[in-house]
Amino acid sequence: MATDTRREERLWGPLEWAESRLHLGPFIAALLHVRIPRDAKTFYLGGITLFLFVIQVITGTLLALYYSPTPGSAYESVLAITSDVEFGWLIRSIHHWAANLMIISLVLHMLRIFLQAAYKFPRELTWIVGGGMFGITILFGFTGYLLPWDQRAYWATTVGTEIAGAVPLIGQPLLLLLRGGPDVTEATLSRFFGIHVLVLPLMLAGLTALHLLFVHQQGLANPKRPEPRPGRPGPDLTTEKTKPFFPDYVLDELIAWYAVMAAIVILASLFPAGLEAKADPLLTPEHIKPEWYFLGIYELLKYVPRDVGIIGPMVLVGIIILLPLLDRNQEVRPRRRPIALACAFVLLVGLGYLTILGGR
């Protein structure tokens, strides 16, 4: 504490000026100066996902300065961003790659939480909010995909909204609501643009704040023992080895962010975001495929009746989001959770197999 006081006394001039008026020091200290279990292995995936979201907000804002959301000019504006605007290809490619990496890091983050059983008491709500964030991230991908208005974008959206339209009971109204009419037209493009740049960022920012608040309040889970429940005997927490969140963990997280940034720049430079022919509502290209994270479901729809192929994954997503309420086993060590791990393994292998099949 003495060290902290000395640090406060030596605040940089403008900060001292602000602190003397706002008195935010205790608030920031409460956020940063917490201890986390030394056994907690996060692999920095949650922080990396947050970092990628920030990259998306910055690059997305830059792209929106040049993008024109009408069928007559959307394709041409993306072409201009890619070929005419200084660093336009880089900004667009970073947006493209960060989007893909965001989904990968989010899935890995959820997988890590699952394997370490960190979704169990008392972190059920944190997991459920995280599930909502995953849904919004997928919607980001879905709505952003249409914006270049090329053949791939147009037909992926046609198929995607058709899938939404086949949902029992609410399908048709949902399809009309999404498309702004019976077909994918300029109304769809306007809606998707509005949802992509306004609605979803605000929703994700709000849920992220809530998620971080929960994580801060509950601390990181220890993957080696269940959280003690009130009124029941638990392990002696005074002997638990911990380390400071700031600066130790924050510094590690920053290093991870730099590594991710380097990976994105390399990927964007070597494999820049492409653009196919302009959308033609009368011609579905042969071998059209959606983005890789929808390939599994797209392939599944080839083999099972449409209703099964749509309702099945929806039920599965529902089960995953509500997992903390369904899984009553209090054990956290993987070897004591064989059924949960076997289910996850089968699901991952199945989804991976369908994705590979769909990608061929």
Place this chain on the structure above:
Amino acid sequence: MPDGLQQTTSESDVPTVPDANRGAEEPAVPRRGFLKFLLSFSVVSSIAMTITPIVGFLAPSKAANAGAGGKVLAGTLDTLPVGKGAVVAVGSKPAIVVNTAGGVKAFSAICTHLGCIVLWDEAASNIVCPCHDGRFSPATGAVLSGPPPAPLPQLTTVVEGNDIFIVTG
């Protein structure tokens, strides 16, 4: 504080009921409950008032749902000899026209599986969807193979001289 409020309410403003079965100090009008009802009603009506125009705004206009009507030129017998097929625009909707041995046929070109646009496969002499390889009969639009759950809706065609028309509306 709530207790104090309750006391003030029952003692001063609210008329009491001279009923032997009820306490003399019990309010005839459950003011707190009534206020709660008003508050709930205000909240619900405010939400409804906000959501109704938003939902109405988001619902597509009727003009967007209106289809094209009338007779649309889909091609000629020269461009579509027997054994050939093509996708044409009928208003804002795509249709596939096939000149079969049994006459000129036309169907909606929107695959009944996931909405992709079907093509004429001349080699196989059937209509194919490029998305999941669903195949349809050029004579009836019936599903021959693949995942489509329903046949392609048939459209009315008229051949006048050399011209092929699709009749809609």
